[in-house]
Amino acid sequence: MTERVAGPEIERLIQLLARLPGLGPRSARRAALHLIRKREELLAPLAGALQAAHDKIVTCSVCGNIDVSDPCAICADPRRDGETIVVVETVGDLWALERAGVLNARYHVLGGALSPLDGIGPDDLNIAQLVARVAEGGVKEVILAVNATVDGQTTAHYVAELLSPYDVKCSRLAHGVPVGGELDYLDEGTLAAALRSRTNL
Numbered sequence: 029m030t031e032r033v034a035g036p037e038i039e040r041l042i043q044l045l046a047r048l049p050g051l052g053p054r055s056a057r058r059a060a061l062h063l064i065r066k067r068e069e070l071l072a073p074l075a076g077a078l079q080a081a082h083d084k085i086v087t088c089s090v091c092g093n094i095d096v097s098d099p100c101a102i103c104a105d106p107r108r109d110g111e112t113i114v115v116v117e118t119v120g121d122l123w124a125l126e127r128a129g130v131l132n133a134r135y136h137v138l139g140g141a142l143s144p145l146d147g148i149g150p151d152d153l154n155i156a157q158l159v160a161r162v163a164e165g166g167v168k169e170v171i172l173a174v175n176a177t178v179d180g181q182t183t184a185h186y187v188a189e190l191l192s193p194y195d196v197k198c199s200r201l202a203h204g205v206p207v208g209g210e211l212d213y214l215d216e217g218t219l220a221a222a223l224r225s226r227t228n229l
């Protein structure tokens with residue numbers, strides 16, 4: 029048990045900060061002190077931003093993305109290619125793909141991956157909604173941009189199988205050498221996948 033160093037409001041702030049991913053008790057204390065020192069420039073706007081996020085954030089009923097409107101800005105954007113749906117595990121993955129800026133497609137957030145060991149089955153994920161979107165028609169390709177993990181790949185195969193009755197192309201991301209990667213540093217699994225997914229020059 030650590031000794032209390034400050035009043036209950038400050039202790040509570042530290043305890044809550046310590047629950048953020050990547051922050052332990054030590055960095056939470058440092059973050060809390062920093063916020064307190066920058067009370068007007070940082071603490072007050074952060075408190076406001078947290079409250080506004082809490083009040084406004086909704087889950088998109090079409091794709092499962094989070095935004096401040098339903099449907100989300102991506103689903104509501106008429107310039108987005110409605111013929112391609114990119115399936116991701118989490119909103120974080122959607123954000124990563126948007127940062128890459130390569131696609132102008134729409135998304136579908138599953139909310140995780142199938143994981144028999146963790147007891148996560150199809151009904152725990154946003155899969156039925158994806159099938160319904162495809163069944164509505166107008167979708168030509170579903171890109172399964174799931175993680176290159178056993179669970180991710182199991183999920184990709186499961187979803188592709190479910191979509192096989194529909195006239196839609198299912199693809200997945202290539203596995204292989206990362207941009208800037210040196211072969212000597214890659215694990216055998218990645219190298220083998222890269223060789224299997226080789227492309228013509």
Ligand SMILES: [Zn+2]
Nearest residue numbers: 088091100103
């Ligand atoms: Zn959406």
